[in-house]
Amino acid sequence: MDAFERLTRYGIKPSVQRMAIMEYLMTHRTHPTADEVYMALCGSMPTLSKTTVYNTLKLFVDQQAAQMLTIDEKNAHFDGDTSLHSHFLCRRCGRVHDLPYSGKKREARELLIEGHAVEEIHHYYKGICKECHEKENQN
Amino acid sequence: MDAFERLTRYGIKPSVQRMAIMEYLMTHRTHPTADEVYMALCGSMPTLSKTTVYNTLKLFVDQQAAQMLTIDEKNAHFDGDTSLHSHFLCRRCGRVHDLPYSGKKREARELLIEGHAVEEIHHYYKGICKECHEKENQN
DNA sequence: GATTAAAAATGTAATGATTACAAATTTGAA
DNA sequence: TTCAAATTTGTAATCATTACATTTTTAATC
Numbered sequence: 374m375d376a377f378e379r380l381t382r383y384g385i386k387p388s389v390q391r392m393a394i395m396e397y398l399m400t401h402r403t404h405p406t407a408d409e410v411y412m413a414l415c416g417s418m419p420t421l422s423k424t425t426v427y428n429t430l431k432l433f434v435d436q437q438a439a440q441m442l443t444i445d446e447k448n449a450h451f452d453g454d455t456s457l458h459s460h461f462l463c464r465r466c467g468r469v470h471d472l473p474y475s476g477k478k479r480e481a482r483e484l485l486i487e488g489h490a491v492e493e494i495h496h497y498y499k500g501i502c503k504e505c506h507e508k509e510n511q512n
Numbered sequence: 513m514d515a516f517e518r519l520t521r522y523g524i525k526p527s528v529q530r531m532a533i534m535e536y537l538m539t540h541r542t543h544p545t546a547d548e549v550y551m552a553l554c555g556s557m558p559t560l561s562k563t564t565v566y567n568t569l570k571l572f573v574d575q576q577a578a579q580m581l582t583i584d585e586k587n588a589h590f591d592g593d594t595s596l597h598s599h600f601l602c603r604r605c606g607r608v609h610d611l612p613y614s615g616k617k618r619e620a621r622e623l624l625i626e627g628h629a630v631e632e633i634h635h636y637y638k639g640i641c642k643e644c645h646e647k648e649n650q651n
Numbered sequence: 652g653a654t655t656a657a658a659a660a661t662g663t664a665a666t667g668a669t670t671a672c673a674a675a676t677t678t679g680a681a
Numbered sequence: 682t683t684c685a686a687a688t689t690t691g692t693a694a695t696c697a698t699t700a701c702a703t704t705t706t707t708a709a710t711c
Binding site: 386388390391420421422423424425428429446 | 687688689690691692698
Binding site for chain 1: 639
């Protein structure tokens with residue numbers, strides 16, 4: 374599925390900017406921040422505005438074509454993969470890695486947990502990632 | 513256990529301000545923001561500075577006497593309960609509720625998940641809380 | 652009690668991510 | 682082509698958090 378198809382599937386009217394941003398999210402599974410998306414695209418789209426990036430990412434989240442990760446208190450990260458999975462934030466390199474969802478499968482189907490209507494599940498883990506750990510111990 | 517004992521147990525030298533902030537966290541399980549802690553205490557401690565609240569909460573987190581929740585993209589929330597449990601953010605009233613930890617018990621004891629060294633686990637759920645849900649449906 | 656150095660608290664100013672808003676541009680239907 | 686709606690853009694504001702310099706407190710020593 375390409376960016377165009379994904380946008381229309383989520384009820385988002387395609388535009389050059391929206392296509393470029395969705396394309397970036399789909400091809401870069403790095404959970405970028407709004408600023409990282411802007412920096413990556415402004416070279417090939419000189420007129421792109423940072424406001425547009427913020428607005429567009431917000432639109433994607435509202436339409437559930439992407440999710441916003443609040444794993445990092447510094448700034449929001451965005452993930453074009455809306456399937457149920459977990460995330461790991463490395464406090465050394467700052468990258469966000471994917472992890473398989475390890476919660477109870479039952480839970481993911483539940484609408485109510487302790488009486489609360491659950492609409493989003495975020496499982497975050499923080500520490501030192503594999504790559505950073507190996508880099509330190511190879512000396 | 514009182515605030516004084518809790519501070520010393522975590523290697524934090526007690527002071528009037530630190531005691532007051534820890535006391536507040538221990539008696540108010542509302543997961544307050546730094547600003548909420550400040551607003552609650554500045555009445556009885558007129559000289560209290562907001563910077564002190566920020567510094568002190570950061571100290572608590574560093575010493576693992578409290579945890580910072582990044583469940584809310586607007587601002588950080590703080591929890592004096594460092595035991596393993598989950599959190600629910602209501603997008604209606606904005607409150608953060610406690611939930612029992614529902615992840616695999618195995619996972620909580622693991623140091624490594626997919627090769628990454630896990631130091632913190634945060635399980636966040638978002639939606640409409642029980643109280644807000646009941647309030648809407650009683651009309 | 653006086654002295655003093657370290658620790659802690661304070662107030663103000665900066666930072667920086669995000670949002671508000673108004674103007675400019677683009678789109679698509681008529 | 683015309684025109685209104687949607688989208689994009691740039692700038693200015695907002696606001697949580699942090700940096701930093703100053704003041705105050707603490708606690709040890711004389």
